[in-house]
Amino acid sequence: MAGEKDRLGEFLVRQGLLNKERLYEALETQKKTKKPLGKILVEKGLVSEKAIINALAYQFDLEQVNLKSYPVDENLLRIFPYEKIREYKVFPLKLEGKNLIVAVTNPLDIRVIQELKYLSGYKIKPVLATSKEIEECINKYFGPLQEAHQAIQEIVTSKEETGLEDIPLQELEAVVKEAPIVRLVNSVITDAIKQEASDVHFEPQKDKLRIRYRIDGILYEKVTIPKGLQPAVISRVKIMSGMDIAERRKPQDGRMVIGIRDREYDIRVSTLPDIFGEKVVLRILDKKSILISLDKLGLDENERSIIESLIYQPYGMILVTGPTGSGKTTTLYSILNKLNDATRNIVTVEDPVEYELEGINQTAVNVRAGYTFATGMRHILRQDPDVIMIGEIRDLETAEIAIQAALTGHLVLSTLHTNNAPGAINRLLDMNVEPFLISASLIGIIAQRLVRKLCPYCRQDYTPSEDLMKEISEYIPEPKKVKFAKSSGCERCKNLGYYRRTGIFEIVRITPQMKELILKRATEKEVTDLAIREGMHTLQQSGVVKALQKITSIEEVMRVAFVKKI
Numbered sequence: 001m002a003g004e005k006d007r008l009g010e011f012l013v014r015q016g017l018l019n020k021e022r023l024y025e026a027l028e029t030q031k032k033t034k035k036p037l038g039k040i041l042v043e044k045g046l047v048s049e050k051a052i053i054n055a056l057a058y059q060f061d062l063e064q065v066n067l068k069s070y071p072v073d074e075n076l077l078r079i080f081p082y083e084k085i086r087e088y089k090v091f092p093l094k095l096e097g098k099n100l101i102v103a104v105t106n107p108l109d110i111r112v113i114q115e116l117k118y119l120s121g122y123k124i125k126p127v128l129a130t131s132k133e134i135e136e137c138i139n140k141y142f143g144p145l146q147e148a149h150q151a152i153q154e155i156v157t158s159k160e161e162t163g164l165e166d167i168p169l170q171e172l173e174a175v176v177k178e179a180p181i182v183r184l185v186n187s188v189i190t191d192a193i194k195q196e197a198s199d200v201h202f203e204p205q206k207d208k209l210r211i212r213y214r215i216d217g218i219l220y221e222k223v224t225i226p227k228g229l230q231p232a233v234i235s236r237v238k239i240m241s242g243m244d245i246a247e248r249r250k251p252q253d254g255r256m257v258i259g260i261r262d263r264e265y266d267i268r269v270s271t272l273p274d275i276f277g278e279k280v281v282l283r284i285l286d287k288k289s290i291l292i293s294l295d296k297l298g299l300d301e302n303e304r305s306i307i308e309s310l311i312y313q314p315y316g317m318i319l320v321t322g323p324t325g326s327g328k329t330t331t332l333y334s335i336l337n338k339l340n341d342a343t344r345n346i347v348t349v350e351d352p353v354e355y356e357l358e359g360i361n362q363t364a365v366n367v368r369a370g371y372t373f374a375t376g377m378r379h380i381l382r383q384d385p386d387v388i389m390i391g392e393i394r395d396l397e398t399a400e401i402a403i404q405a406a407l408t409g410h411l412v413l414s415t416l417h418t419n420n421a422p423g424a425i426n427r428l429l430d431m432n433v434e435p436f437l438i439s440a441s442l443i444g445i446i447a448q449r450l451v452r453k454l455c456p457y458c459r460q461d462y463t464p465s466e467d468l469m470k471e472i473s474e475y476i477p478e479p480k481k482v483k484f485a486k487s488s489g490c491e492r493c494k495n496l497g498y499y500r501r502t503g504i505f506e507i508v509r510i511t512p513q514m515k516e517l518i519l520k521r522a523t524e525k526e527v528t529d530l531a532i533r534e535g536m537h538t539l540q541q542s543g544v545v546k547a548l549q550k551i552t553s554i555e556e557v558m559r560v561a562f563v564k565k566i
Contacts, residue, residue: 022044038052050130067091067137068136076092076094080119085142090116092120099122107126152229181236185233185237188200194260195215195494196500201280202234209225209226209227215496231277237280248278250273253271269281270283285354293338294334297503299505306509316444317403318413319414319415319446320332320414320448321446321448322449323449324417325450333355339411340357345387346388347362348363348388348390349389349390351391352364363376374395377390377405381410387410389412390402392414392416393415393428396433399431412441420538421531422508422524425442425524426524429521438518442510450501451503451556452500452552453552454499454552455497455498462484469482471558475540484547504542513534539561
C-alpha cells in the first residue's frame with residue numbers, strides 16, 4: 001500500500017503539480033497521522049482534489065464521473081446503511097450485471113471496498129468523484145431527514161409495540177435523553193434550518209405526529225412520526241427549550257439557541273394543548289438574515305426615496321402595517337440599522353426582542369410582571385431617546401403615549417395590523433385616538449406583503465390568459481404587450497419553483513391635504529383616493545409591477561395581494 005501511495009506522489013511530481021520537498025513533508029505527515037497521502041496534500045493546499053482524482057484515474061485506469069449529471073438509480077439508495085455512506089463518503093450509482101458501480105474518493109482503501117462488497121453482495125466497481133460532489137449527492141438524496149427516519153426505525157424496533165404513549169413521567173425523562181430521540185429531533189431542526197424554513201410545526205394527528213415546515217410563507221409536510229413516539233418527541237423539544245414536560249394542559253413558551261456552520265439561530269418555541277396531544281411550533285430566527293439594508297427589501301427607487309425622507313425627519317410617527325408574517329419586523333430593523341450611528345440614542349420596546357442589534361438599546365415587555373408596551377414607553381421617555389421603536393400598537397393607552405412621544409420631538413416607529421396603509425388611520429380612530437392627535441403626529445404609513453421570488457434557473461416566459469388579463473387590466477399600462485413568467489421547479493429551488501421572498505409596498509405620506517381628511521374623520525376610501533392622487537402605488541400595483549419584471553409570478557401576487565371575489 002505504501003508503494004502505491006508513493007507512486008501517487010511521484011506521479012504528481014512528474015506532472016509538475018508538486019515538488020519533491022513538499023512530497024517529502026507530506027509523506028512525513030502521513031507516517032504520523034496514517035491519513036491517505038491524497039487527503040494530506042489537499043488539506044495542506046498543495047494539490048487540488050481534482051488533480052488527485054485525475055492522478056488516481058490515470059494510475060489505476062479508473063473512470064471519473066460528474067455526479068451532477070450522472071443518472072442515479074434510486075432503488076440502490078438502501079443498499080448500504082446510511083451511516084456507512086456518510087462515514088466512508090461513497091455513493092452507489094447503478095448495477096451492471098454483478099458489478100455495483102460506486103462513486104469513491106479513495107480507491108486505495110481496500111478495507112472500505114471489501115466492506116461495501118460484503119454489505120451489498122455485489123462486486124464493487126469504483127469510479128472516482130470529488131468529496132464535494134459525493135457530499136452534495138448524499139445531501140440531495142438523503143439529507144438530515146434520513147437520520148430522522150433511521151432514528152424512528154431504531155426506536156420502533158427497540159420499544160414494545162404499545163410505544164411510549166402511556167409511559168410514566170420518570171421513564172419518559174430517561175427516554176428523551178437517549179441517542180435515537182436526540183438524533184431524531186436534532187435532525188428535524190437541522191433540516192429545517194438548511195431548507196431555510198421560518199417555522200417548524202409538530203402537529204399531533206389522530207394516528208400520527210405530522211411535521212411541517214413553513215418555507216417562504218408556505219407550509220410543506222416533511223415527515224410523519226408514529227403516534228407512539230409523539231410524547232418523547234414533544235418532551236424532547238420542551239426540554240431543549242426549558243419547558244416543564246410534566247405540564248401538558250397549559251400553553252408554554254420557551255427558547256433554544258442552535259449553532260450550525262458558524263451561524264447562531266435563536267429558536268422560539270410555543271406549545272398549545274390539542275385534542276390529540278400538544279402542538280409545538282418552532283420559530284427559527286437567523287440573527288444574520290434580519291439585517292437587510294433598505295436597498296434589498298424590494299423597494300423601488302421612488303419608494304426607497306420616500307422612506308428615507310420620512311425616517312430622517314426630526315420627529316413624528318411612522319407606522320408599518322400588514323398581517324403577521326408580512327415582514328414588518330425586518331423593515332423596522334432595516335430602518336433602525338440605517339439610523340444607527342453614534343449621534344442617536346435608539347431605544348426599542350418589543351414582545352419579545354426577536355434580534356439583538358448592536359448599538360441599539362432593546363427591552364422586552366413582560367405582561368406577567370406588569371411591564372407592557374405602555375409602561376415601557378413611559379420609562380423609555382426618561383432615557384433621553386432620539387428614536388423609539390414600539391413592537392406593536394395594540395391599545396389606546398400605547399397609541400396615546402406613542403403619539404405624545406412623536407409630538408415632543410422623538411421619531412417613533414411602530415406596527416399595526418391593518419390590510420393596507422390608509423386603513424391604519426381608521427384603525428387609530430377606531431381605538432378612540434383623537435383625529436387632531438393623529439394628524440399632528442403621523443408622518444407616514446408603510447403597508448407591505450411578502451411575495452415569493454421566481455427561481456431564476458427554471459423561470460420561463462408565458463402569455464397570460466384573457467380571463468387573467470381582465471382581472472388585472474386596470475393595473476397594466478399596455479395590456480397587449482404583456483408577458484409574465486412562471487417556474488416549473490428544478491434541483492436548485494428544490495422543485496418549488498420559488499426561492500426566497502421580496503416585499504411589495506404601499507406608502508402613504510401625511511400631506512396637508514391628508515391631515516384635513518383625518519380631521520374630518522374621512523372614510524378609508526376617501527383617504528385611499530387622495531393617496532392615489534398624490535402618487536401612492538397600491539399593493540396590487542406594486543405586485544403587478546414585480547410580476548411584469550418577472551421577479552415573481554402574477555399568480556403569487558394574486559395569492560398575496562388580491563382579495564378573492566365572493
